[in-house]
Amino acid sequence: MRADSPLAAARRQLSEAADFLGISEGLSALLAHPRREMAVSVPLRRDDGRIALYQGYRVQHNLSRGPAKGGVRFAPGVDLDEVRALAMWMTWKCALVDIPYGGAKGGVAIDPRTHSPAELERVTRRYTSELAGFIGPERDIPAPDIGTDEQTMAWMMDTVSVSRGYTVPGVVTGKPLQIGGSRGRTQSTSLGVARIALAALESRGLRASRASAAIQGFGKVGAGVARLLAGSGVAIRAVSDQYGALLNTAGIDVAALADHVRATGSVRAFPGAEAIDPAELLTADVDVLLPCAIEGVLTADNAHAVRARIVVEGANGPTTPDADEILRDRDVLVVPDILANAGGVVVSYFEWVQANQAYWWSTQQVEERLEERMLAGWHLVTETARDNDVTLRAAATAIAVSRVAEAHRIRGLYP
Numbered sequence: 001m002r003a004d005s006p007l008a009a010a011r012r013q014l015s016e017a018a019d020f021l022g023i024s025e026g027l028s029a030l031l032a033h034p035r036r037e038m039a040v041s042v043p044l045r046r047d048d049g050r051i052a053l054y055q056g057y058r059v060q061h062n063l064s065r066g067p068a069k070g071g072v073r074f075a076p077g078v079d080l081d082e083v084r085a086l087a088m089w090m091t092w093k094c095a096l097v098d099i100p101y102g103g104a105k106g107g108v109a110i111d112p113r114t115h116s117p118a119e120l121e122r123v124t125r126r127y128t129s130e131l132a133g134f135i136g137p138e139r140d141i142p143a144p145d146i147g148t149d150e151q152t153m154a155w156m157m158d159t160v161s162v163s164r165g166y167t168v169p170g171v172v173t174g175k176p177l178q179i180g181g182s183r184g185r186t187q188s189t190s191l192g193v194a195r196i197a198l199a200a201l202e203s204r205g206l207r208a209s210r211a212s213a214a215i216q217g218f219g220k221v222g223a224g225v226a227r228l229l230a231g232s233g234v235a236i237r238a239v240s241d242q243y244g245a246l247l248n249t250a251g252i253d254v255a256a257l258a259d260h261v262r263a264t265g266s267v268r269a270f271p272g273a274e275a276i277d278p279a280e281l282l283t284a285d286v287d288v289l290l291p292c293a294i295e296g297v298l299t300a301d302n303a304h305a306v307r308a309r310i311v312v313e314g315a316n317g318p319t320t321p322d323a324d325e326i327l328r329d330r331d332v333l334v335v336p337d338i339l340a341n342a343g344g345v346v347v348s349y350f351e352w353v354q355a356n357q358a359y360w361w362s363t364q365q366v367e368e369r370l371e372e373r374m375l376a377g378w379h380l381v382t383e384t385a386r387d388n389d390v391t392l393r394a395a396a397t398a399i400a401v402s403r404v405a406e407a408h409r410i411r412g413l414y415p
C-alpha cells in the first residue's frame with residue numbers, strides 16, 4: 001500500500017478516531033479491514049469482435065448497522081485498495097448521518113469514454129452477474145459513482161431481476177424514476193454539498209451573495225453544486241474537469257457552461273472564461289474551494305498555497321492527511337466528505353425505503369427530509385468539534401466510528 005494512497009489516508013483517519021475514542025486494538029483492527037471483498041474478471045466482447053478483459057471489485061467494509069451501501073465506479077485506475085478505502089468511508093458516512101447501512105464500494109477498471117453504450121451495457125451486466133449472490137436489497141445496494149449513471153443502475157437492476165425471475169427495485173439506488181427511482185436523487189449529492197457550503201460560509205460570517213467559489217470536477221456532483229451555489233448568489237470563479245480548467249473573476253455563467261459541456265464533452269474552450277492551468281484551480285483566490293472530482297488532490301505540496309478559507313469536500317477523499325494538518329494549522333475550515341457529500345446516500349436510503357414499500361414521496365418531501373438530515377449532521381459535527389477542540393473531520397470520524405463500534409459491542413462477536 002502506497003503511503004499517500006486513499007487506503008493509507010482512510011486507515012490513518014480511523015486510527016486517530018480510535019485513539020480519541022479509546023477503542024481497543026482488536027476492534028480497531030476489525031474496523032480497519034473489510035468484512036468481505038470480491039475480485040472478478042469481466043470479459044467483454046467488443047463491438048469489433050475482439051475480447052477484452054477488465055478487473056472488477058466489490059468490497060463490503062462493514063455490515064454491523066445494516067446492509068452494505070456504496071457506489072460503483074468505472075474508471076481506468078480503479079484498484080482493490082482504492083475500493084477498500086472508499087468502502088470504509090461509506091461505513092463512516094452512513095453511520096454519521098445515521099442511516100441503517102454499512103459501507104461498500106465497487107468498481108471496474110475500465111475507461112467508459114472509450115466504450116460504446118452497448119459495450120458498457122455488456123460490461124455492467126457481466127460484472128453484476130458475477131456479484132449476483134453478493135448484492136441485494138438486504139445485502140448490499142450499489143449506486144452510481146464516477147463513470148456510472150442511472151442507466152448503469154437500470155442495467156444492474158434488470159440483470160439481478162431477470163436472474164431471480166421477479167423485479168427487485170431495492171437492489172440498486174440512483175435508478176431512473178420510471179423504474180422505481182426517487183424524486184430528487186439525481187441532484188441529491190449536489191444539494192447536500194451546496195447546503196453544507198452555505199452553512200460553512202455563514203459560520204465564517206460570509207454572505208453567499210458576496211462569496212466566491214472554485215469547483216474541481218464538472219460531473220454529476222460538481223455541475224450541480226455550481227448551478228445551486230450560483231443560484232444562491234455565489235460567484236463561481238473557477239471550474240475544471242479532467243480536460244482543462246477555467247477562470248473568470250467576475251463569475252462564470254454556469255448554465256452556459258453546462259450547455260457547452262453537453263455539446264462538447266468538456267469545459268475546455270468555453271468562451272465565457274479564460275483557460276488556466278488545472279493546478280491553479282486549487283489555489284484560486286476564492287472563499288470556498290469545492291473538490292468534486294477524485295481522491296488525493298489536496299496534498300502536502302499544494303495545501304500551503306490554498307487561498308480559500310473553506311474547503312467543502314464534494315469528492316471522496318480529496319484531502320490527504322498531511323494536507324489536512326497543513327490546512328488545520330492555517331485555520332482553513334475543511335468540511336469532510338463523509339458529511340459534505342452524504343446527501344447522495346441519504347436520498348439513496350429514501351429511494352430504497354420507497355422501493356421496498358412501493359410508495360413514492362414528492363420532491364418536496366425528499367428535499368425537506370434531506371435538508372433536515374444534512375443540517376442535523378452539520379450541527380452535530382460542528383458542536384462536537386468545538387466542544388473537543390478538534391477538526392470537523394476528526395469530530396465526524398469519531399462520531400461515526402463510535403456508532404459502528406457500539407453496534408459491534410451490542411451485537412457481540414460470533415461465535
Ligand code: NAD
Pocket residue numbers: 144145146147148189216217218219220221222240241242243278292293294295314315316341342344345
Ligand atoms: P462524474 O464521473 O459524474 O464526474 C467526475 C468529474 O470529475 C468529471 O467532470 C471529470 O472530468 C472530473 N475529473 C476527473 N478527474 C479529474 C481531475 N484530475 N481534475 C479535475 N477534474 C477531474 O463523477 P461524480 O459522480 O460527480 O463523482 C465525483 C466525486 O464525488 C467522486 O469522488 C465520487 O466518489 C463523489 N461522490 C459522488 C456521489 C454521487 O452521487 N454521484 C455521491 C457522493 C460522493
